[in-house]
Amino acid sequence: MIAESRVARKLAAVLEPVAGQVYFAPECHANYERLGFDPSRGQFNGVAAPDGPAYFTSRGSVLGQVPGTVVAATFGVFNPEVVVPAVALGWTRTDAATICQARTDGAIAQLVRILGEEPEGVHRANELLARAVEPLRPEGRSLFAGQAALPLPDTPLGQVWRRADMLREYRGDSHIAAWISAGLDATEIGLLSELYWGLPMRTYSRTRGWTDEQFDAAGERLEARGLIADGGFTEAGRELRESIEDDTDRQMKAALDALGGDADELFRILEPWGQAIREAKGYPASGPHDLAEAAR
DSSP states (O other), X not given: OOTTHHHHHHXXXXXXXXXXXXXXXXXXXXXXHHXXXXXXXXXXXXXXXXXXXXXXXXXXGGGOSOOHHHHHHHHOSSOHHHHHHHHHHHTTTOOHHHHHHHHHHHHHHHHHHHHOSSOTTHHHHHHHHHHHHTTOOOTTOXXXXXXXXXXXXXXXHHHHHHHHHHHHXXXXXXXXXXXXXXXXXXXXXXXXHHHXXXXXXXXXXXXXXXXHHHHHHHHHHHHHTTSEETTEEOHHHHHHHHHHHHHHHHTTHXXXXXXXXXXXXXXXXXXXXXXXXXXXXXXXXXXXXXXXXXXX
């Protein structure tokens, strides 16, 4: 593990429930329903799951009203055969600017409901996140660039959410660059990530819309490269997957340098928020970063 990794991965972990709660917020689901989308597709352990077309068009709205092929390419890990028709349907129900605002309003509303309008430390967290975001550059990072082009919300808590979402998307964009550079495709990185997180293959990655036939082919390619064998990592496979995470961490260096010695202060502010969001069923009990930490 490289020197930056501890702080980079901790930053990702504390930001995840604060930023990622937008995908599970009942307030967001209600806003999308008013635009003509279907309601939440159900709950898992009390957390409301998003409607597919609403998810793809709302998150992708920062790119503009683009076709589903662009959304699929930018998100990276989803089957285009699922994304393209979902986005096409979404644009028959709303436009990018409208659903983008619905997304913002819903995310902030859930945070206010759970944390209050000005939770403890919100002004300092906002200051630190602004420092972390300021030096980040947009090259090759479409979702981050789209977020950065949006106006900041009016409230300190809303600004914290926007900046957290920017950092989340920056890391996600960087992660895609890392696994593409390692010569992997979306199905392959999905299978390797499940092993990395300590999950059976084809569990989490199945939510990305891939078929058994596509997973079969990906598994054969990974075996041919000597990265998996007998349903698990080879030594080379584990080293490659860890190197991808290290590469992702390296790309967070500008944000980490900007935070400097104040990173732990930011973590102390945001960790209780994340716990409160999870306890209120605003985000799943375990996200990818939690799984990775538990596996280590």
